[in-house]
Amino acid sequence: MELERWRQVPTYSNPIELAEEWEDYGIGDPFVFRYNGMYYLYCSTQDDQIGVKAWSSADLVNWIPEGLVTKEPITKGAYAPEVVYWNGYFYMYTSPGGGGHYVLRSQSPTGPFTVQTDNLGMTIDGSVFIDDDGKWYFTHASGRGILANEMSDPYTFGPDKLIPEAYLQHWTEGSSIWKREGKYLITYTGNHVFSTGYRIQYSISDQGPLGPYRTLENNPFVISTDDKFNGLGHSSTVLGPDLDSYYLVYHNLEGASTSGPPVRKLNIDRLQFNGDRMSLLGPTFAMARPVAKMPDFSAKEVVPGSTVGWKQEQLHDKTIVMSDFKTEQAFTAEYNFHALSTDESSSHIGVVFAYENERNFMFTDVDSQSHELIVQRVNEGKMLLVGKAQIPKETDLTKLHTIRVTSANGKIKVYWDNMYRLEVDRQIAGGEIGYIYASASKFAPAMLFTAYSNDAGGSSDYETVKPVPGSIEAVHYLKDKNRGYSDSLANEHRGIAADDGSMAVVLPKAGDWLQYPIQVKQAGTYGIDLDMLPSDAETTIEIAAGAEKQRFIVAKRNKADQTWEQTRIGNMTLKEGYANLKIKVVQGSLSFKTMTFYPGDEAFSPIDNVPKGMVGMWIPVDGGYETRSHEYIKTFAGSEDWTDYRMDAEFHFPTIPTSDAGLLIRSVHESYYPHQVQDAFTGYYASVNQDGLTLKKVNYGKQEILKTVPLTIQKDTTYRMNVQVTGNRIRIYWNGSTDPVLDYQDPRAYTHGKIGLLSNHSDIIFHKVSVSK
Incomplete structure (x- = not known):
């Protein structure tokens, strides 16, 4: 029955086609922003066009065109627009034509956005992060790693500060910082939008948005160099409709437009979390994936007396507006609201959760005078203070604000406008959710999108397919x-x-x-x-x-x-x-x-020689291939499905080697583009130079030396190298030796991949190269 339920769930497939995409350009650098229970998508503007297009959706799948949200002349070719909401205004950051950033502002996510600043510079791909203390940060691209700027207001930026760990060994762009369960995560992209190996990496920090960060082993965590699906990058991350999951939004490369710029398409896949490690349930391509789960209960707007599923009660001098349905013990509830007036000397708006009856419930109260967020418990009719925290002094409660409450594992967490404000150690039962306010007050709230899900703290990761x-x-x-x-x-x-x-x-x-x-x-x-x-x-x-x-x-x-x-x-x-x-x-x-x-189903077939080919020029010579020292070149053969095999090669150096060359083993995700990291592949490299033999582990520009064996290498001398890879063990034999000169057991093994040749600006002639079981 459970599997049958999944078969009945509606599906979507990446890449996603949208109505009114930019013609011959598509959706590039997608940014999805969530506000009042809705999603808003913005993307880069075709180079010769003016304006920024947007789409809206309630479920991350069905997108409605919202047209141009700005027609400001400076938005010609607007790169990577991103939007942040703060206290009634929406701020857009974009770098038109890649020529420096402008800030635009609107009172609606669908515009119109109007220009507020001159050109602020700071390269391209600007992104804003607001920390739990209300402090703003801006990140943008560079060739040294992602650069960050502390902000004193939405328009004022401090000096560049390098985040060295957010770096892809070449031009690095498309950054985004966000926070989950007390950890700061930064995603970033590189190296070139036209490279099939354009990819997404992430790093994590325990200390702050400026780091220091650490980069986990499962990186790059989004990559595909397949002919049909590649160039994956420039992502944004957004909370899912169920209030607990997170989704990664990114583009793939379709090719070049008729006028030259890239054509890209929209993709959305779910993220999953395990402690410090984040990974993608994907990337998926041409796969009918279940659509995102919606909240267990929701209302787009709550109007007492007319909204189905809600009721209104009087409690002394207070009005309580409650849902008919109850959360389970673990839940996430979200409330979006604004005050109708602020003309009273003391004004409060509260949101209710764990409501059992009028004598037993909890609520979070917002005090517009002290700017405090106060959590209180009503126990058998007695009110008890549970905890309190400040909200920003400039908060205008007549503007829309969001409170999110999570309850899991004996802890209640409260968020104000997506900023974590306080935590309470308390195990509570489930109950109804709603609002509370003074009955006679003119400060009554407009109650907008309100919802709950019976998941919290990532618990939905367990049930997702x-x-x-x-x-x-x-x-x-x-x-x-x-x-x-x-x-x-x-x-x-x-x-x-x-x-x-x-x-x-x-x-x-x-x-x-x-x-x-x-x-x-x-x-x-x-x-x-x-x-x-x-x-x-x-x-x-x-x-x-x-x-x-x-x-x-x-x-x-x-x-x-x-x-x-x-x-x-x-x-x-x-x-x-x-x-x-x-x-x-x-x-x-x-x-x-x-x-x-x-x-793993591609049958192994022996190879008698590696064909010339992927990068640079391989010159056929006497049944083999020769390279020249002015080039960095590599070639690949076989299948990424291959696991255990033996690779044999004969070669000699026509000149004394001043650089390295050798064999590639278990290589995957290889790519080439002039403006990207040189070692654009993941795999092992058995490297030979004048000092000897070195086994390296390569991951898109990062080289880890596993083991080195000194050997005497001379010019015009033929050498034979045999590599046997079995499971986690790599053995290399030299000149017909019966015992390996290098024997290495890699506990973090690359387990499958192609074979290949590499010459790093070295004169070398490969006479014979073969692969067998």
Whole structure:
């Protein structure tokens, strides 16, 4: 029945086509802004056109054109417009033609926006973040990393401050800072919009919007270089309709327009969170994904006496307007409202939650005189102060404001205009939500979008359907016992802390299992990686999806150092569509944090020579290929599905090598464009120079040296190098040696990918290159 329910849910597919997109230009640099329960989308303007287009939506899928929200002449070719709301006004930041920023202002998200400043400079792709204390920050692009500016008001910017960790080793743009559960996250994009390897990365900070940040291992976390779907980037992040989830909005590259600028399309995929780690349920392409979940209860506007689902009660000198429906114990409630008048000496507006009856409920009161947000509890008719916090002194309560309340795990959190203001340690039951105000007051509120969902703090990540191919967080199993986890895990299934700020799950004994809802894009064979702790005993696990079921043996390891290992456990055939995926321990125990599925059905076929090709010029010479030292060039062959293989090569250097060249192993996501990072691929590089042999791990410009072996390399001498990659182990043999000169076990292995050749401005001739099992 549960799977049938998913099959009935409406779907959408990336990329999303919108009515009235810019002709021969599409949707580039999309920014989605949420206000009063609605979403507003803005995008870059076609280079020779004036104005900024916008669309609105209630569900992130069905978008209504709102036309041009500004027709100011300076908006010709307006790049990357972004909008922020503050105290009754909407502020737009854009860099027309990439020639510096302007600020525009409106009293509506659909305009008209009018220009408020001269050209402020600061490159392109400006984005505003407002912290919990009401302080503003601006970020923008550079070739050194993302630059940030502290702001004293919406129009005034301090000096540039470099965020060095937000850097893609070349031009870095499309930044956005936001905050979730006390952590600052920054997303950013690079390197060039016309590169198939245009990608999105994120970093996280515990200290503040200016950092310091740290970049987690699962980066870039959005990338695809597939011929049909590539150039993914320039994202924005927005709260989902269910008030708990978050969605990433980004574009893909379709190609060049007839006049030269890029043509791009809109994409929206759901994010998931596990502690410090953020990942995307995607990127999805041409896949019928379920639409975003809506709130469990909502009203676009609440008018006492006429809005269905709401009732009005009198409590002494107070009026309470309440919903007919009750939240569960864990919930998120949102209230959007503004005062009708401020002509009284003491004026209060409150929002109610956990309402059981007139003698037992909680409410958050807003005092317009003291500018305080006050949380109070009514217990058996007695009012008790629970907590209070300041709101900005300039707050005008006749303008729309938002209060959001979450209750989960014994904590109540209160947000004012998306700024976290206070937390209360209190376990509460569910109840009705609503508003409270003085009956005789002229300060009564206009009650606009009001809603709740029975999720809080990311709990909706558990129930959402995970796409395959893709990565599943171990902690995101279905919620209920005997539905999401076995009965014996009632105490143990909460898991353990992993090494990257995330949480992992322990299945301590045979018979323990976890279950996840998945959606397989198309039937086929998929490789499976587990990110797990080694065990000192052999472990057998069983993975089942629908009628498909398969067992895998995980070899025992020396677990003394407790190093997390990214390991390929094998292949499994899956059917297209929805299924519940169960992972069960048959023998031993299992501790893991992610399970990743990727296409693995392309048959291995031996290669007798690598064709010339992807970057630079490969000159055919005597059955091989020669390069020249004035070029950085690389070429790739085979399939990203390939896992274990042997690669053999003969080569010599016509001149004494002053730089490096060598073999690429398990390479994925390769791309090329002149204005991007040089090492635009992810994989291993067996590099040779005059000092010897080095095994490197490469991830789009970042090189990690794994192991180096000194060798004497001379010109005009033929060398033979053989690479064997099996599981997490890489062995390199030199000149026919029976023992490897380099033997490396990578616990964080790249598990699959193509083979290739690379020459970093080196004279080298590859005589023979072959690949076999």
